[in-house]
Each structure stands twice: as C-alpha cells, then as structure tokens.
Amino acid sequence: MQNKNIRTIPLGAAAVTVINAGDMLLSLAEVSNVPESEWQPRYSSAFERPLPFPSQSIHITLPGASLLVDANNYALSVPPGSSYFPPGYQPPPDLLAQLMEIGVRPQDSAPARHNAPRHHPCPLRPLCWHHNRK
DSSP states (O other): OOOTTEEEEEETTEEEEEEEEEEEEEOHHHHSOOOHHHHTTTTHHHHSSOEEEEEEEEEEEETTEEEEESOOOHHHHSOTTSTTSOTTOOOOOOHHHHHHHTTOOGGGOEEOOOSSOOSSOOTTGGGOHHHHOO
16 A cells, blocks of 8 residues: 655656655744735635645655655654644654655665754754754
8 A cells, every 4th residue: 555645756867755744734824924915815715724734854866875855753843732733633654664664764864954944853863964064
C-alpha cells in the first residue's frame, strides 16, 4: 500500500520527495500579513476560519547525494491538544519512519540550509545545518 503522505517527483537525474509530517490548522488571517481589506469579501472562506495545512519536509536524491530540507518534528510542534492540531486527526508516521519507508537512512542525508529558522526542535539535530552552523 502506497503512503499517501509521500510524493516523489522525478526531475532529470534527481528525485524530489515531498513528505507530509502531519497537518496543522492555521488561520490565514492570523499568520499572514494581508490586510482584511485585501481579502474581504472574495477570499473570506479561506481567511475567516482555520484550515488544514501540511507540515512538509523535502528529500532530494541526486547521483552521489542525499539532501533533507526543512526536517521537522510534528509531534513536538503540533502536539495533541494544541490549537493547531486538527480534531480527531491521526498524524502520519514521523519523519524518520517515513524516510526509512522510502529507503533513506538519516545518516546518508546531508543537511540542507533552512530558508528560515523553525520555531520547533529539529528531529535530526546532528544533521541539521541550522543547529550545526559555526
């Protein structure tokens, strides 16, 4: 059975794998810097209530290289009972388990630079550029 939380996209000699670590509820009105006058009334349905958004990590395989981008620990950043945790939601296996499912061992991946520091702890701290920069 295929894991619906993992999607691999072939791109030339590379393979880009998008891994959903879990969904979170976010209110675009709260997390975006868009004035209400810009989204009312046309986009009210997307801004007025929290909607589910995936928390994703990216794995890139190239000949001789394995990169993990934006590794995250969903269980720490969106614990059950959090306002971000969807009611009745069953999150997918954690990132490490999903990497193992696609045949990637964490020790084989090089860290990739984060676009921005994340607010939550990195499950792959030894591999994470953000935590190991000098």
